[in-house]
Amino acid sequence: MHLDFNILITYGGVAKKYQKGEYIFREDEAAYFYYQIIEGEVKLFSSNNDGKELIQGIFGKDRSFGEPPLLIDKPYPSTAQALTNCVIVKLRKERLLNIINDFPEFSIKIINTLATRIYNKANAVHIWVGQDPEEKLITFLNNYKGTNSKEIELIPYSRQQIADFTGLRVETVIRTLRRMNEENKVKIIDRKLYY
């Protein structure tokens, strides 16, 4: 989802700066705002008892995030953290509802956004169905490409991030990718991963 900047400001949205590493919201907190990224990258993740993270998504410019809990008045099931310095517009829930009221065509937009996210999550499940690490990694890579669709491209994630996306350990990711490189299933050039 992505609302026009001018509309956001008109309805009382406020652009706020976040330092790299700063938290935008945390797991279990109540949801009061609609967030849309103007600049920078945001990581959305849940963590388990041991502090291990599972990344739900990494978002960039013009992406909104955290709407589902906002829309249904539930606490956040995950934490949002700035990966880089960011500028993010915050808009109070009531104001978002005002926008939806004043521009009914947004309903359709929201429905499509939410349906798309469910669809993507349903696909992401394949990552965890896969028994062996290679299957998980391939599914992860395909899902990433699905949203971009070029032929072969740089995967802009660190080994640790890939591990946190797939639920594997860094070492397992490294070893598996190395083997897949030898088998020409991925390309690793100068430590960078291509697929």
Next chain:
Amino acid sequence: MHLDFNILITYGGVAKKYQKGEYIFREDEAAYFYYQIIEGEVKLFSSNNDGKELIQGIFGKDRSFGEPPLLIDKPYPSTAQALTNCVIVKLRKERLLNIINDFPEFSIKIINTLATRIYNKANAVHIWVGQDPEEKLITFLNNYKGTNSKEIELIPYSRQQIADFTGLRVETVIRTLRRMNEENKVKIIDRKLYY
């Protein structure tokens, strides 16, 4: 989501019987219909290369399913199969859109439904974050109770279904549940599971 039966029929919905085991739709098929269960239970699942299943959900009376791909014109990411003999209303996509047009308040309903599903899926991710089987099972059981919220209750799933929900193997589920029973974390009476 749940539409009134009379409205469904008025707009051209057709009630159809499905035998136990019959498929309602399959992974990768195009989506043309809105489905709502009148009677019986439906299992929604994806499978991997080895034929191992991962259950996305088991639904009963008055539940609709499969809307996200329908709304965004994508093929189904999972398969729907009748767990019992079922009666299900099928409604062509255009007719569903007609209903939405004629009853604008449904937009809100749909948005809430979709937001709720995303929220639940985000929670379900915790199932796979968990390293050890016990953590996965506890998360699964909590998620199940979350939608019902009674104190202690029968879990109406077979060991195999729990395995397919959590991505574990039947044997692992059995052994872990037995240990959890000994440690009073769950109750097993006469092979039935309570939590």
Next chain:
DNA sequence: CGGTTACTTGACTAGCTTCAAGCCTTGTGG
């Protein structure tokens, strides 16, 4: 009752995780 399905148990094994250590790259401050 006979057949089918679900559940249970034991033994074994593969391979992921863990732990520990070292290397490479990048950015920063003197």
Next chain:
DNA sequence: CCACAAGGCTTGAAGCTAGTCAAGTAACCG
């Protein structure tokens, strides 16, 4: 411009444990 710190990446060795396979038992259903 160089030295150093910090973070990411890589490797090896060892242990644990969930998966696999095989067999047997209990419940359910017609």
